[in-house]
Amino acid sequence: MACNPSEVDDMSANPIPVKIVVAGGFAVGKTTFVTAISDIDPLTTEAAMTKVSEGVDDWGDATGKKSTTVAMDFGRVGLSPELVLYLFGTPGQDRFHFMWDELVRGAIGACVLVDTGRIDQCFPAIDYMENAGVPFIVAINAFDGMLRHHPEDVREALDLPRHIPVVVTDARHRAAVRDTLVALVRHAMTMAQSTG
Amino acid sequence: MTSPEPDALQGVRVRPYMVTGGRTRSAVELPLEAIIRVTPEGQKAVGTLNLEPRQIVDICHQPLSIAEISAHLRLHLQVSKVLVGDLVHAGYLATHTATAESADRPDLQLLERVLDGLQSL
Ligand SMILES: Nc1nc2c(ncn2[C@@H]2O[C@H](COP(=O)(O)OP(=O)(O)O)[C@@H](O)[C@H]2O)c(=O)[nH]1
Ligand SMILES: [Mg+2]
Numbered sequence: 001m002a003c004n005p006s007e008v009d010d011m012s013a014n015p016i017p018v019k020i021v022v023a024g025g026f027a028v029g030k031t032t033f034v035t036a037i038s039d040i041d042p043l044t045t046e047a048a049m050t051k052v053s054e055g056v057d058d059w060g061d062a063t064g065k066k067s068t069t070v071a072m073d074f075g076r077v078g079l080s081p082e083l084v085l086y087l088f089g090t091p092g093q094d095r096f097h098f099m100w101d102e103l104v105r106g107a108i109g110a111c112v113l114v115d116t117g118r119i120d121q122c123f124p125a126i127d128y129m130e131n132a133g134v135p136f137i138v139a140i141n142a143f144d145g146m147l148r149h150h151p152e153d154v155r156e157a158l159d160l161p162r163h164i165p166v167v168v169t170d171a172r173h174r175a176a177v178r179d180t181l182v183a184l185v186r187h188a189m190t191m192a193q194s195t196g
Numbered sequence: 197m198t199s200p201e202p203d204a205l206q207g208v209r210v211r212p213y214m215v216t217g218g219r220t221r222s223a224v225e226l227p228l229e230a231i232i233r234v235t236p237e238g239q240k241a242v243g244t245l246n247l248e249p250r251q252i253v254d255i256c257h258q259p260l261s262i263a264e265i266s267a268h269l270r271l272h273l274q275v276s277k278v279l280v281g282d283l284v285h286a287g288y289l290a291t292h293t294a295t296a297e298s299a300d301r302p303d304l305q306l307l308e309r310v311l312d313g314l315q316s317l
Contacts, residue, residue: 014231014232014233014259014290014291014292015231015259016231016292016293016306017229017230017231017261017293018229018302018306018310019229037317043263043264043267043268044267045228045263045266045267045273045276046266046270046272046273047272047273047274048272048273048274069272072273074263074267076261076264077317079309079310079312079313079314079316079317080309080312080313083309083310083313084231084261085310085313085314086229086261086263088263102227102228103228105227106227106229106300106301106302107301108301108302108307108310109301135301174317178314178317181314182311182314182315185307185310185311185314186311188301188302188307189304189307189308189311192301192303192304192307193304
C-alpha cells in the first residue's frame with residue numbers, strides 16, 4: 001500500500017481512541033462478549049508483572065519465559081472514521097490488579113459480567129470499580145437464555161446502590177452486547193453530569 | 197525533556213530481551229489505547245532503526261493502538277510502550293492521544309459521539 005509523506009503528515013486521519021473494560025469472574029463470557037462485537041478477531045497482548053510502583057526493572061526475559069506474564073484480550077470497534085472503541089477483557093486474578101489500574105485509566109467505564117450461577121465471582125471486580133471510582137454497570141450473562149435470577153435479586157445479592165444499572169445480556173449476540181455498551185455509556189454520561 | 201536512549205532505537209543491535217535497554221519508562225508515556233502513526237521523518241529513518249523499532253514504524257503506516265502493535269509484533273505491552281514513546285519523542289511516530297498522566301475520562305461531548313456510534317452499529 002503506497003503511503004506518501006503528505007498522507008502520513010495528515011494526523012487528523014488518526015482516530016480518537018476510547019475504551020471500555022469488560023470485567024467479571026473466570027469463564028463468565030468476557031472473551032465471548034468482546035468477540036461478538038469486535039471488527040477484528042480479538043487480539044491478545046501480554047504484559048509482564050512489574051514492580052512498577054518501585055520503579056524496579058523486573059521483566060525477566062522479554063519473551064516472557066522467566067517472568068510472570070498476564071495475557072489480555074481485546075477487540076476493536078470502529079464507531080466512525082474518527083472514533084475507535086477498544087474493549088479490554090480484564091485478566092482474572094487479584095494479583096493482576098496492576099493491569100486493571102492501567103486499563104481503567106481514562107476508560108469510559110466497565111461492564112461487569114455476572115453468571116448468576118456463580119454470583120460471588122464478580123465481587124472482586126465490583127469492589128475494584130467502586131473503589132477506583134470507575135463508572136460501571138452489571139450485566140448478567142444469561143447462559144442459553146436462562147435467567148436463573150431476576151436482575152433485582154442480583155442487585156440485592158451484590159448490595160448494589162440503586163443508581164448502578166443491572167442489565168441482562170447475551171455475550172454471544174452482537175445486538176445484546178451493543179445494547180449493554182449503550183447502557184454503560186448512558187450511565188457514564190449520567191455520572192459525568194452529576195459530578196460536573 | 198531528555199533525548200531517548202539512542203541504543204534502544206539505533207546503533208548496536210541489541211539482544212531481544214534488551215530491546216529497551218532495560219528501561220521501563222520512556223520520555224513520552226502513552227496509554228495502551230493511544231493511536232499511533234508513522235511520520236515522514238519516520239519513513240525516512242526506518243532503514244537506520246533496530247529490528248523492533250523498525251517493525252513498529254513499518255506497521256504504523258496505518259493508525260494502530262499500542263495494544264495492537266504489541267499484539268501484532270508479539271512484544272510485551274511495556275516494551276511496546278517504551279519503544280513507541282521513544283519513537284514519538286524522536287519524531288518518527290506521532291499521536292493525538294493525550295499522555296497517560298493526563299488521561300481523564302471522556303467528557304460528555306465525546307460520550308455523546310460514542311453513544312451515536314454504538315447506536316448506529
Ligand atoms: N451457552 C453459553 N455459553 C457461553 C455464553 N457465554 C460464554 N459461553 C461459553 O463459556 C465459556 C467461557 O467463555 P469466555 O468468553 O471464554 O469467558 P472469559 O473467561 O470470561 O473470557 C466459553 O466456552 C464460551 O463459549 C453464553 O451466553 N451461553
Ligand atoms: Mg477470556
